[in-house]
Amino acid sequence: MTQQTPPPPAAPRLSLIEKASLTSGAGDFVTTAAPEAGIPAVTMSDGPHGLRLPKESGDGGQVDLHSAAPATCYPPAVALGSSWDPELAHRVAGALADEAASHGVRVLLGPGINIKRSPLCGRNFEYFSEDPLLTAEMGGAMVRGLQESGVGAALKHYAANNQETDRMRVSADVDERPLREIYLRAFERIVRRDRPWSVMCSYNAVNGTLLSENSRLLTGILRTEWGFDGVVMSDWGAVRDRVAALRAGLDLQMPGTHGRTDAEVVAAVRAGELDESVLDTSVERLALFARRADEGVRADEGVRNGPRMSADEHHHLAGEAADRCVVLLRNERDILPLDPSGGSVAVIGELARTPRYQGAGSSQVTPTRLDTPLDELRELADGARVDFAPGYPAPGGEVAETAGALADEAVRLAAACDTVVVFLGLSAADESEGFDRAHIDLPEGQILLLERLVAANPRVVAVLSNGGVVRTAPWHATVPALVEGWLLGQAGGGALARVLFGSVNPSGKLAETVPLRLEDSPSHLSFPGEEGRVRYGEGVFVGYRGYDAAAREVAFPFGHGLSYTSFAYSGLRAERDGDAFSVSVTVTNTGRRPGREVVQIYSTGPAGSTVARPPRELRGFVSVNLAPGESREVAVVIPRGELAYYSARESAWRVEGGDYGIEAGSSSRDIRGSAVISVEGDPSGVALSGRSTIAEWLDHPVGGPLLMERFMAARAAAGAAAGAMENPTMARFLSGMPLEVVAEFPQSPVGPEGVAELTALAAAGTPAGDA
Numbered sequence: 001m002t003q004q005t006p007p008p009p010a011a012p013r014l015s016l017i018e019k020a021s022l023t024s025g026a027g028d029f030v031t032t033a034a035p036e037a038g039i040p041a042v043t044m045s046d047g048p049h050g051l052r053l054p055k056e057s058g059d060g061g062q063v064d065l066h067s068a069a070p071a072t073c074y075p076p077a078v079a080l081g082s083s084w085d086p087e088l089a090h091r092v093a094g095a096l097a098d099e100a101a102s103h104g105v106r107v108l109l110g111p112g113i114n115i116k117r118s119p120l121c122g123r124n125f126e127y128f129s130e131d132p133l134l135t136a137e138m139g140g141a142m143v144r145g146l147q148e149s150g151v152g153a154a155l156k157h158y159a160a161n162n163q164e165t166d167r168m169r170v171s172a173d174v175d176e177r178p179l180r181e182i183y184l185r186a187f188e189r190i191v192r193r194d195r196p197w198s199v200m201c202s203y204n205a206v207n208g209t210l211l212s213e214n215s216r217l218l219t220g221i222l223r224t225e226w227g228f229d230g231v232v233m234s235d236w237g238a239v240r241d242r243v244a245a246l247r248a249g250l251d252l253q254m255p256g257t258h259g260r261t262d263a264e265v266v267a268a269v270r271a272g273e274l275d276e277s278v279l280d281t282s283v284e285r286l287a288l289f290a291r292r293a294d295e296g297v298r299a300d301e302g303v304r305n306g307p308r309m310s311a312d313e314h315h316h317l318a319g320e321a322a323d324r325c326v327v328l329l330r331n332e333r334d335i336l337p338l339d340p341s342g343g344s345v346a347v348i349g350e351l352a353r354t355p356r357y358q359g360a361g362s363s364q365v366t367p368t369r370l371d372t373p374l375d376e377l378r379e380l381a382d383g384a385r386v387d388f389a390p391g392y393p394a395p396g397g398e399v400a401e402t403a404g405a406l407a408d409e410a411v412r413l414a415a416a417c418d419t420v421v422v423f424l425g426l427s428a429a430d431e432s433e434g435f436d437r438a439h440i441d442l443p444e445g446q447i448l449l450l451e452r453l454v455a456a457n458p459r460v461v462a463v464l465s466n467g468g469v470v471r472t473a474p475w476h477a478t479v480p481a482l483v484e485g486w487l488l489g490q491a492g493g494g495a496l497a498r499v500l501f502g503s504v505n506p507s508g509k510l511a512e513t514v515p516l517r518l519e520d521s522p523s524h525l526s527f528p529g530e531e532g533r534v535r536y537g538e539g540v541f542v543g544y545r546g547y548d549a550a551a552r553e554v555a556f557p558f559g560h561g562l563s564y565t566s567f568a569y570s571g572l573r574a575e576r577d578g579d580a581f582s583v584s585v586t587v588t589n590t591g592r593r594p595g596r597e598v599v600q601i602y603s604t605g606p607a608g609s610t611v612a613r614p615p616r617e618l619r620g621f622v623s624v625n626l627a628p629g630e631s632r633e634v635a636v637v638i639p640r641g642e643l644a645y646y647s648a649r650e651s652a653w654r655v656e657g658g659d660y661g662i663e664a665g666s667s668s669r670d671i672r673g674s675a676v677i678s679v680e681g682d683p684s685g686v687a688l689s690g691r692s693t694i695a696e697w698l699d700h701p702v703g704g705p706l707l708m709e710r711f712m713a714a715r716a717a718a719g720a721a722a723g724a725m726e727n728p729t730m731a732r733f734l735s736g737m738p739l740e741v742v743a744e745f746p747q748s749p750v751g752p753e754g755v756a757e758l759t760a761l762a763a764a765g766t767p768a769g770d771a
Contacts, residue, residue, distance in 0.1 A: 013037065016276070019283045020265040023246065025256035028236075031290070032256070039286070042293045044154070045100060048110025048126060048142075049074045049092075049358070049489065050365035053103055071099060072314040072490065073358055073365040077112060077138070078467050079325035079486035081128035081511035082561070084598045084621055086141035088324055093145025095317050098309050100151045106293035107152040107198060110363075113139040113186045116468075116512050117162035117542055118527040122436045125359035125467025125487055129511035130543030130558065132185035133618050139186060143194040150296030152197030152289075157235060159184055159217060160536075161202035164436045165528035168237070171205035174536035177611075179206070180646035180653075182542050184221070191226045197292050198231040201250060203238045212239045218249030231289040236362075243268040251282040251289075311368050319371070319491030326499045327508035328562040329472075330482040335459060337502025337564060338419060341383040346413045347374055348391040348453060349423030349446075351465050356425060357492050359467045361433025371493035373423065373463070380501050389413045392445050395427040407449050415456040421500060422453055425465030425485075436528055440471045440518050447475060454478050463496060473516045473555050484510070502564060507596035507623070509561035509667070513544050516555050522546025544668045545614035559600050559618075559667035565591030565628065567666065569599075572673035574662040577637065581677055584635040585664045589626035598623045600665050601636045603643060606658025606679070610699070611645055616663060619643075638662075643679060650685040657681025688762045690740030690755040697739055697762075705768035706761055707739075707750070714749035 014022075014037055026032040026041060033041035046052040051071040074080075074092050083089070093111075100108055112126040113135050121127075128135045143153040160172035160183045174183065190196060199222065201211040211217060212234050222228045233252040239245050242253060242261035253261060268274035309317075328336070338345060352374040358365060378386045391410035393403050414420045424446045431437055441447075454460050461481040464470060476482050483506075485496055498504035515521055522538040522545075529535065541549050544558035572585045583601050602616040620636035643660060644653040657680050665671040686696060688703045698704040711725050724730045724747075734742060743752045750758055 014283070016266055016269060016279075017262070019279050020262040020269075021259070022286050023251060023265065023279070023282050024242075024253040024262055028255045031252065031286070033290075037287070039290045040294050042106050042152075042290055043104055044107040044109055045103075045105040046109050046362045047071070047096075047365055048108070048112050048363055049076045049080070050096070050363075050367075051100055051103065051105060051108070052363070052365055053105075068364065068366040070366050070368045071103075072096075072311070072318055073367040074318045075322050075325050075489040075492065076125050076358055076363070076467070076487050077128045078125040078359075078511075079488050079492075080321065081134065081138055082327050082484070082486065082508040083321070083324035084134065084138075084509050084511070085324055085623060086137045088321055089138045089141040090145040091317065092321055093142040094149050095309060095314055097146045097149035097151035099314065101149070101296075102308055105151065106296060107154055108146055109154045109200065110156065111139045111142040111153065112156050113190065114157055114159075114161050115182055115186070115542060117536070118436075118521055118523045119440050119469045119512070119515065119518065120437045120527060121162055121468065122164040122431050123359070123361070123433050124469075124512075125431065126363055126433070130513065131511070131618050132182055132189075134511055134621070136186040136189035137621075140190045140194045143190055143196050147194075147197065147296075152293060152296065154198045154200045154233065155187065155190060155196045156200035157202035158187055158199050158211065158222070158232075159202060160206050161204055163528045163534065164434055166532060167434075168203045169205070169532055170529060171208050171533045172536060173207055173533055175539060176648040176651075177646045178536055178538075178540045178542070181540050187222075188226055191222065191228050196230060197289060198233055198252075199228065200233050200235055201238060203235050210238075210240060212250050213241060213244045213248045215248035223249065229285075229288070231285050243274050246278055246282060247274060251285050315369060315491055318489050319494050322488040322492045322495030323498060323504045325486060325488060325508050326495055326504075326506050327484040327486075327510055327560075328481075328499070328506040328564075329484050329510075329514075329556050329560070330476060330479070331562050331564075332480040335419070335480040336461060336483075336500065338421075338461075338500055339384060340381050340501040343419065344385040344387065344417040345377070345381070346410075346417035346420045346457075347377060347386055347388045347423070348410045348414065348420060348449075349463075350390040350392055350394045351423040351425050352377075352421075352463075353388065353390065354394055355423075355493055356428065356465045356467075356487060357489055358487050359432065360428040363433070365490075367490035370490050373493040373496045376494040376497035377421075377500065380497050380503065385417075387413055387417060391422065391449050392443070395429060403445060407445075407452065410449060411452045411456050414453045414460075417457065418459065420453055420457050420460045421463060422450060422460060423463045423465060424450065426467070426470065431467045437468065440469060440515075442470050450475060450479070461500065463500075469512055469514045471517065471555070472514060476555060484508070505564045505593055505595045507561065507563060507598065509559050509598050509600075510556055511558070513547055513554050513558045514556040515547070516553055520547070520552050520554070522550070539612070541612075541614060545617065548615040548668065554669075557667045557669040559598075559665065560670070561598070561667070563591075563593075563595045563597070565589055565593040565595040567591075567595070567597045567626070569664055569666075569672035571633070572662075572664050572675050574675040574677045576677070579641075580637050580639045581662070582635055582637050583620070583662055583664070583675075584633055585673055586631055586633045587624050587626065588631040589628050592628050594625070594627050596623055596625045597666065599634055599636075600667065601638065602663045602665060602668065602671075603638070604661035604663065606656055606660050608658065609656055611647075611656075613645070616661075616668060618668075619662075640679065644682075647685075652685055654685070655679060655682045689759055690743070691738045693736055693738055694742060695735035698735075700762060702765050702767065703758070703762035706758060706766070709768040710749040710754075710758070714747075
C-alpha cells in the first residue's frame, strides 16, 4: 500500500470544551473521539519490537508492565541495529503492523531512534546505534514498514534523550552543531523522507527548556524547517504545563488526566492567555491523525485476502531476524562453528536455560513462545552430545555456598567435554528503562567462573546476552571465540544454536563500539551530569568518532563482525554523479562458505577544515551475499550534502570545499580501500564586518579578493618584493585578528575609515577590480 497524505480536514465545529478534550488522551493508550465531527478514537500500544497488549479489552494498554497478553517479541533495536539490514527491519515492522491491526491497534509507539551517547544508558537496548545514519536507515525502514501496512509510527524520543538518570527533568545542554549533526540528524532524515504520523516528545529539557514546552524544537525545527505535518504527542507524563505545551507545538498530552488539564486549556483561552487558533491548529492535526488511522483500517481490510500471518509465521520471522543480528566478535583457530555430528559440548550458564531476550520497562512483551538456547542446541545436535550445568545462580539470591557448588559442577563438566559454550550476561536488574547502569562489567561471579573454565578446558566459546555493551577486556583474549548475542527476542535461542553449529553463517556488525574501559568512552566525564543538567562536552565526537579522534584502542570497533568465510575488497572507485558521488567496490568471497558482507563507506577530510571533524564518518553501507569464490561490485551513492557540517554561525548546513577521502571497510578500523574526491564548497553565508577575522575575510568569495587586492596594492606602493600575506608566519599571525584591529596598524592596507567601505563592497557583491 502506498502511503498517501490525506488533505487537511476543515477545522471541526466543536465547542471549546470539546476541542480541549481532543488534545489529551481518553485513557492510558487511546485518544479522545469526537464522533459528531467524524473524529474516531485512535488506539496505541507500547512496543517498538512487539505489542504490549492488555489481557482484556480496554484502552489499548496498561500501566502494569507485567500483565500483557501474548504477542510476538522480535529482536529489540540493540540487536536489530547490528543486522545493518533495513529491508529486514521493514519486514519486521510490517509483521508488527499485521499483529497490531489484528488487535485494533492503529499506532505503535516506536521506533526509538535516540543515539547511544554512553554505554551506561539504561535504555540503550531500545535504540539502534551510536551513529545517526545507521539509526536513520534502520528506524526509517521501520516507519515505512508500519505505515505502508496501515499502522502509524510514533517516532521517539524527540530529542537528546540519552540517559535515564533524572530523565523527567534533566536538561541536555548541547551545542548547536552536535545537536544537529548527531542528535537531531536521524529525526530529520526520517521526518523528511518517511513522514511518520506522529513524533513523541521526550521527558527531558534541551538547553534549559522542557521538550514539551520547547517551541524551537517542536515548531521551529520539526514543523517549519523539516515540514512535519503529523501529531506531536508527549511521552507518558512528560507535560508539566499543558497551556505552555500547546503554545509550543505539542498537540496531544498522554495519558489523559480525567479532564483536569483540559480545564486548564479552556480557562486559558477564556482568559485570553491562549489564542484559540493555537488550539484549533492542534485539533486539525489530531483530526488528520485520526483520519490516517481510520484510512489505515480500511486500507488494511482492503488489501488483505485470507488469513493474516499465523503465530508460527511471526515466530519464524523473529528467528530469521535474530539470525542476522548475532555478531561474531572473535574466532581464533576457527573453533566455530561447532560440529553437530560428533564430539561433546558442555553448555554452561543459567542464561542458556533461562535466557534474557528483551529489556525491562514499557517495551516488555509477553511472548507467544520462547526458544531457549539449551533446548535448541540439543535439537540441532545430530550426534554431538550436549550436556548442561548452570554454573551460576539465576537472579534471585541463592546463597554463596550454592553458587560455589554450581561453579564446581560446571568446571568438572567442562574438563570432561571437547568444547565449552558458556553463556554470560546481565540480568534485568542491571539494565532497564528508568535507571542507568553504574558500570559495564559482567557480574564478578561469571568472570571468576570463566577463568576456571578456561583453566579446565581452553576450547571455550563465550556467548553474551546483554542490552548494552559490556566490558570484555582483558578476559576476551583468553577465549578463542566470542559471540555477541544481545537480546534477540523470543526466537533468539534458535538463532544462537544455528550460528554456533554453523547452519547460519553470522553476518551481524556492531552498531556501537565496545570500549576497553568505561573511562575511555568520549562522554565519560560528563555523563550523567549533576544538579539537573548534563553537558554534552564531547560535541560531535560521539561513539567511534570520539574513540578515533582520541586514537584510543578499543576492544571491538564500530562496524566489526566476523564471518565463517572471508571477503576481499578491490577496485574502489569514487566518481561524481550529478550532485552526488557514486562509490563502488568489488567484493569477493575468498572462503569456503556462502556468506553476507556489510560494506561500509566512510568519508574523511577535508584537509585544513575550519571546524573540528572526526577522522571518519559513516556515509553509507550496502550488504552483499556471495557464494564461495563469487565476486560482485556493489555501489553506494553519497549525496554531496551528506558531506556538510552544521555551521552554528551561519545557522545552516555547509559543505566545505577540498579533497575528501572516501574509504570502504569491513569496520571503522578495518579499511580495505580508499579514494579521493574533489568537492566544491558552498559560498560562505556569513555577513562580513569589521569584527570578522582576516581568515574569514579571505575565505569569503567576494570579500577575500577585495581584501587581497588591498594587500597587493599596499605591497606595490611600498615597492616591496613580498607582502604580509605572502609571508607564512605573518599570514598565520594576522589570520585570527579582526579586520578592525588590523586596520589600526600603521602599515595596514585598510585603515579604520576603510573598514566600513570594504564591508559595504563585500555586502554588495562588488568584485575585486571594480571597487
